[in-house]
Amino acid sequence: MLLVSVPPGPNGDPVLAAFGSQIAASRIRRIVYLSTIGVYADHGGGWIDETAALSGDGRRRMRIDAEAQWRATAGERATMLRLAGIYGPGRNALINLGAGTARRVVKPGQVFNRIHVDDIAAAVAAAFAHPKAGIWNVCDDEPAPPQEVITYAATLMGIAPPPEVAFEDAEMSAMARSFYATSNRCTNARLKQDLGVALAYPTYREGLGALWRGGEGQ
Template identity: 55%
Template sequence: MTQRLLSFGLGYSARALARRLLAQGWTIHGTTRDAEKAEALAREGVQPLLWGQDDIEPILAQSTHILISAGPDEAGDPVLNAHGALIREHAVRLRWAGYLSTTGVYGDHAGGWVDEETPLAPSTRRGQLRQEAEAAWQAVPGLPLHIFRLAGIYGPGRGPFAKVRRGTARRIIKPGQVFSRIHVEDIAQVLAASIAQPDPGAVYNLCDDDPAPPEEVIAYAAELLGLPVPPAVDFDAAEMTPMARSFYAESKRVRNDRIKRDLGVALVYPDYRAGLDALAQDEAGE
């Protein structure tokens, strides 16, 4: 039987999973609001759906798996708002459903460790909206839901190299600040492992083994490129957008033991050094 994934929102992480599944013979449908992006997805082998224009119902009726990567806003979860009744109708027939959330739902732990059992206490509005969206999806009767809480995502086309090359990168110094990260290909392999071993109700943290201060990552990227290490700027004095500053409102180290123990995942990029080394080598070979 053909395996069919319907991805609501085919962004950076979902496209990485799509590439992996397409190579295994899956049929992939993905929604987008952008006609130009729809054309790009079609060239990659995905069957695109224009959000708000194309009819989702016949595709959902044929799908064996769904992935939700569209983020919530003040109105709530956009997928449930638009298609909640359809999803409830088809929920019990699906083999797997995945929701891409964020480790921001744990809030600030002053650099301390969190795992999937840590109570949710988001300190930003974005984190609060994600917590509410998680709960809304968990409330869908019969849905074989798996929640994936993603740390900071990087990978090809998304990393510190461009800013370092432009000379716009800064090492923002906030004592005690640490972030967890995850390479996009490791996100894809965790999702694929979960699809192969469904465990409805499971929650997984997706991050690497080495939470690290952001200034260390920028410095390492500069060293790889053979460029000067960007200047250090005190957090309190740094000019930052409200969005950028909000990321520094929380500091925590995220545990990833569950993806290793329950899904048998061995990270391809267990720390930012391995990930940035690979990105630098890929760029050098292009």
């Protein structure tokens, strides 16, 4: 079995560039590639599943191309796990609020999908155990506007949330702004039905609550 979490670069997938021929000729039964839900085209906040159209440029195009490269190399052995925005210990809204870096950027109609790192681990284990390869979204049950997550984290901490800032007025890097180029509600129905994954943190509320009780942001 092989788990690949290395992101692609401008020259393609670095793992395949270095070891592609060996991987193609190997007897590895299952290869799990950690991709991203960022490969999907914008659907204006609508619900989408793994059959939705792919589109993008820059980093998104690199991921789309990397998925295709892995399927071409590994064939039916290649599973794609398309991860939502990752949070967990050391990487969450509580930490950002405590550091004074959290912002409530508001873009009407914008939602993001999230997943706790523990639930990613469960999805990876389930993908390796599954008898067939496939493509699965790894996200929680509730896509939500980013400002709502910051507000909830502030409530847990007993502090006032930062003021809202319109997306058009927010100072952001080109990379940060690129995340707002698409707004999709990704369903995890196949993750649950096919792989039998029961999310430990079905929404950001359970996830942030557990992190707060564990000392994050305090």
